[in-house]
Amino acid sequence: MADENRGPDDRSPEEEFQELMRRLMSGDTSGIDPEQLSRLSGMQIDPAMLQQVMNQLQGAFAGSDEGVDWSLAERQALHIANQDGLGVTTGQRTDLDQAFTLAGLWLGEATTIPDLPRPARAVTRGAWVSATLPVWQELAEPVATSIADALTAALGQQAPEDMQEMIAGAGRLMRTVGGSLFATQLGHVVGRLSTEVVGGGDVGIPLMPDGDAAILPQNFADFGRDLEIPEDQLALYLATRELAHARLFRHARWLRLHVISQVRDFAHGIRVDTAALEDLASRFDPSQPEELRGALESGALLPERSEEQTAALTRLENLLATIEGWVDVVTEDATARLPAAARIAEAVRRRRAVGGPAEQALGSLVGLELRPRRMREAAAMWRQVTEAVGVEGRDALWDYPDLMPSAEDIDDPAALLSRLTAASRGEAAPADAMDDALAQLLAEEAEGGRAAGTADEGTDADGSAAPRESSDERPDDDAAPGDQRPV
Template identity: 75%
Template structure:
């Protein structure tokens, strides 16, 4: 057998892979000899260490701890912490915003006051939800990557690949998880508050503002900082109050997001094409493919329906928050200007939010927020704050997509209820009564007006 010095870089690389798959360890000094392939030794050592750890564990799982560590590494770079002055200013803004919100909504206050947090604290608080949202996509990509790479290896290496499928699945899932960590880390440098993304990322009943991002957000707006802080605090508290009050809402939003994500299937042809031309010296190509969404095919019809339902729900949430925040901050001279800035920012989204959308195939920006806000304003003007907020008590009371388009029927129903009138019965009510009567063995119930289509007896005198 030829000495190490006589072997080509490709042969040395294959030998390292054999050592890796055999879990026998490898000599880090050999990595320095990979320069002939144009591979960064430090990058390769880190990647191979992760792959070997996945092989040794053999559980086929995804290391979400790696995703959090990656996100924290990015979030903590340049994180200045929370200065005592900034904390005091935001605490004061939260206190005053709490009082103002009590005049704008009947939904009760939070058990804990709003507070200032660092970027790293935001990552730690929100990562459990990111994992829940991204796991279906990660598993899909991991399975597809395993199958594709197994098909691409040379015939003489098929035996070596046998038994390593679980390891490859773990590596593929970890690759996605690391990319998620990078995106979440970058997102931590953009979000201003806990509810900035629009979904319930923070723990229930928790409201927070990131002071460093808040300072970046206010630059160039020419709006007094105290007014900006009051508006952002009121909006964050309204968002947190809503999800704490309507406990079903948090579960519904996450369930709809995960339902959409479970329908994602990786474009295997795109993955095979990438595997055929993949250059180990250019690992960024795989990262770009993941973040650009190139591996995710067009949405299915079922996914499109799920996305429509989710967008309507997010629009209802954002629209309600906007109306309540506007009423609570009506004393602020710059409230309308701040509201427009926030509205545009939510509609456009930042670079990290766009990367997240490409990574999981889902954009979390409510497209119908203006229409939903107009509906909530009409409902508030017509029936008042209490009747409006009561719609969040149960899922079946929520406005529909048709109500967003034209709230007239919704307002009429709420007004009739306020007058003590029984709601108008519809076909669903009749069918439910018939089903209940059949289960009790009572036959079909009498129609609501006391008449039926059969022969009528003599009228009483």
């Protein structure tokens, strides 16, 4: 009797969670308190954002689209990015415009890659989110799909036999739930990232639209706070680096697709650890959400990398190192007039190597840390190339994908330098291992062709020599069968 007289406020966290799941499974999301869902989910997501999730769930059964609603990510990211309410002041815009103008002139002396079609600008955190979110969506989509599939599969495996029919009908709902929660979490990470990055090229991948370069004044001050370096020198160095990065991707149009394709190749191999997911679900305590939150933030639901993923990650790291090594060398040459250039460069390298909290959270969410671990080695290679063939010869390596230095060239630039210096003198490049292998393959094919021709003309099918008929032994084509001479 006591249980029958209990009101909704008297329910335990376990009963509250069970009631919430019952209503979700039945498609009844009306009246669910977003703050309640936020508390139970353990994700510490803004209740206003969760209300958007609930609105999405209300139409989950009615619609046929099972894709991820990425507008949830945008709303969550903009909510975080715009929390301080600060914009770009006239003074900040003027100072950065002047820094970009001078940086463009300096880069004209350090690289042959042309200027951007549009002037660089100062942007707010919210503007950075809006500009970069399409790329984040493209990179994260394979992971979102894997998580949605895993939630659906785990639900079907954990449910009792008498609930399988209902579970089968709720599959689309679970995919919507998984996709919506992932999109919201991605928006949370991108929003936090907008409070850390200084420029469009900070993360290393081409996030900004083609031909755009930008600096976030709100984060610029945080970057230089403990460096004790004059702000005008900091602005000039960071503007030069941002322009060099944007110029490279604008010039080498193939490079943008190359980088994004390699990131997606890695992401496509991600599979959620269903065993870990089922184990966590079996002992999940709604009143103790810290374990779930820790699993999400640590990436515990993502299994160890496969061999294919490790190989894809290695290729990506080498590619990012090659790009940022070139940017380092060009920026160093362009900012040689700055007294504090070396100190700023070292601060940038350390910042890229360590990464900020938001970048680390992104790595946990998608299983990928975008850090060029071999940037110093790549920069040393580009420096040797510059000294050997000059700025024009160095920058020409970005004209076509086949010309770009490889990981082996970063390890040992000697072969690359030999090819480039020979080409600059108009001489044939010395043969390398690939040239030797190709020459051997062509020789084997040519030899095989000659052998086949000989077999057709003078051997039987078993390879033995075929006896040739003399003109006297050949039957007369015009003679009747009875007139043929015996052999």
